[in-house]
Amino acid sequence: MNKYKVGSFFAGVGGIDLGFEKTNLFEVVYANEIDKYPVITYENNFKLKVDNRDINIVSGKEIPDFDIMIGGFPCQAFSLAGYRQGFNDEKGRGTLFFEMIRIIKEKIETGKQPEIVFFENVKNLVSHDSGNTFQTILEELKKLGYFVKQQVLNASEYGNTPQNRERIYIVGFLSKEKYEKFIFPLPIKLTKKIEDIVDFEEKVDKKYYYTEENCKFYNELYENMKNEKSIYQWRRIYVRENKSGLCPTLTANMGTGGHNVPLINTKYGIRKLTPMECFMLQGFPDTFKIPTTLSNTRLYKQAGNSVVVTVVERIALEILNVINI
Numbered sequence: 001m002n003k004y005k006v007g008s009f010f011a012g013v014g015g016i017d018l019g020f021e022k023t024n025l026f027e028v029v030y031a032n033e034i035d036k037y038p039v040i041t042y043e044n045n046f047k048l049k050v051d052n053r054d055i056n057i058v059s060g061k062e063i064p065d066f067d068i069m070i071g072g073f074p075c076q077a078f079s080l081a082g083y084r085q086g087f088n089d090e091k092g093r094g095t096l097f098f099e100m101i102r103i104i105k106e107k108i109e110t111g112k113q114p115e116i117v118f119f120e121n122v123k124n125l126v127s128h129d130s131g132n133t134f135q136t137i138l139e140e141l142k143k144l145g146y147f148v149k150q151q152v153l154n155a156s157e158y159g160n161t162p163q164n165r166e167r168i169y170i171v172g173f174l175s176k177e178k179y180e181k182f183i184f185p186l187p188i189k190l191t192k193k194i195e196d197i198v199d200f201e202e203k204v205d206k207k208y209y210y211t212e213e214n215c216k217f218y219n220e221l222y223e224n225m226k227n228e229k230s231i232y233q234w235r236r237i238y239v240r241e242n243k244s245g246l247c248p249t250l251t252a253n254m255g256t257g258g259h260n261v262p263l264i265n266t267k268y269g270i271r272k273l274t275p276m277e278c279f280m281l282q283g284f285p286d287t288f289k290i291p292t293t294l295s296n297t298r299l300y301k302q303a304g305n306s307v308v309v310t311v312v313e314r315i316a317l318e319i320l321n322v323i324n325i
């Protein structure tokens, strides 16, 4: 059976791509990503060669045709933790969404408009600038003929992944009938536990452990991190335990100054989660291949920037339900 062709933008390490491809009925035929480091991870795991150019210079006329456009466009511009600039971000990040709109218009000119669009972003995209930002996105899609549904889904409720991660998913169809039939996945019971992903009994490389020598707030950590099997977050002046049995939202800047990778307490000491554990807390399979050539700082960033694969896969299956008719 022919697979539906996917064009992937802001592809990162390919979390959305993987969610679609796991259904076996979608195939990514084109992926674009400007940062060469996630491209290394992407190409380590997919057969496809990534177009490593700035999306601003990519024309819809020169890239392969696809049935569905996917894109987790950069969220810094919309994130509350970011610059609160939205479409006016001076670095142009907030405007990158419009590059996807431009590419769709160029595809229309060649007679091959994608039937479906799928976007993922931070939850507060909806409330940014009193809702104007999101309204603009919806209007742009409507002008191109898409009927759009969106929903905020938490990975712990919809992806059977023990991370507290709320993200907005936006799905648009050219066909009104398919749009009307499409429903977002329903919540599912969370059966996967942190300890199914993080091996608390395992001794990992010593660089992951905090000691009195390498950590100036070690005593505070030691005093506050009494529970094994909990994930903690160092919040500059206090340690927060995530009592819900969930990993806190992984972020792109974890592992860089001031923002710390979540911590656990094990019989071998207090340690950071490893990059692979972070990928798995994003719903990536344990077969996902992390390049050994990349620094941990880069890998933590890539994991935090990505999506929860299992949530995307469930949405992709719902899309298939309406296009396979």
Ligand SMILES: C[S@@+](CC[C@H](N)C(=O)[O-])C[C@H]1O[C@@H](n2cnc3c(N)ncnc32)[C@H](O)[C@@H]1O
Pocket (backbone or CB within 6 Å): 010, 011, 012, 013, 014, 015, 016, 032, 033, 034, 035, 038, 053, 054, 055, 056, 071, 072, 073, 074, 075, 096, 302, 305, 306, 307
């Ligand atoms: C939120 S991340 C998306 C991550 C992706 N969904 C994944 O699963 O890894 C946004 C990505 O957009 C990329 N990006 C930012 N500006 C870009 C540009 N001008 N052209 C192409 N990609 C860009 C960033 O390098 C980053 O990897």
